[in-house]
Amino acid sequence: MVELTRTTGSQRKALGIAGIARSTWQYRRNPRARVLEPVAQKDRAYLSRIPTVDRAVIAKKITAGWAGGHSVDHTFASTWDRGVMLAARRSWWRIAADIEDQSARPVVPTGRGSRTPREKPVLIATGPGQVWSWDITDLRSPWRGKAFKAYSIIDIYSRKIVGWRVEERESDHLAVAMFQAAFRQHGTPRFVHADSGPAMRSGALAELLEKHDVTKTHNRPYVSNDNPFSESEFRTMKYRPNYPGTFETLEDARGHLAEYVPWYNATHRHSGIALFTPQQVHDGSWRRAHGIRDHALQHYHQQHPERFRERPTTPAPASLVGINHLADETATN
Incomplete structure (x- = not known):
């Protein structure tokens, strides 16, 4: 060097x-000169270190407080109120964490711990008109705390919106009226899936579905992806370039949905169904469009084979669609 x-x-x-x-x-x-028996940092007797005797007293007080159902803060404050200061509040918490026997520590009750785990809903559709999913979303207004409610029913196989309405509030009888209109126009499905909101679990709707021999299923608590099709449809609506964001009146909200639903069903090229429209998949007319696409793709492949590693295939809608269903599963509804 x-x-x-x-x-x-x-x-x-x-x-x-x-x-x-x-x-x-x-x-x-x-x-530096080497130390034969170095002392670990945690064991060094620095000036601010709490003596072992005081730590034992604090640990004993904390354990006694736990036995009486009191928190560490309660025991610390009670000791302080008696004119005794053994260590800072944060030190009490560190000493509490180091106590080996934590069995006496009070357990804070939570709402989730008392719930019985709900079975995961598994629904499968091999064609339109078998499984419907529905939900309600907020349509913002300029006023704080006020939002209009957009109701929507979607066929999970074709993604077609088979029922909708916009109201000022969530209501079970409004949901019942929407389903009655959808049944008259599209027939009755085998299953109706929804989240666990009040309108979805209402007795009036349950009676209607039971009357038409329709089985209803619900999301598990705190599991948002149990209802992916309705959530996806609402996202499509709210992320369109012409979505207004807020609606001045109920009529404005209804007018927007009256234009959006026909566009979504008949014009929107849905990425989940191979870029066909929900109406094409619902009525089966996608097969003719698929033939045209495949012919154009194969012709393009013949003209430019150097642009492909292998012969391309034209994507088609899945023959089986489900909620919480994996392709390698054999479970059925």
């Missing part, structure tokens, strides 16, 4: 060439 420093004229440059940090070089030149 001396020769390299003399050559470069700078120790900093020499260390940079050698790839050695300056602090490392200084330590190597002036190493």
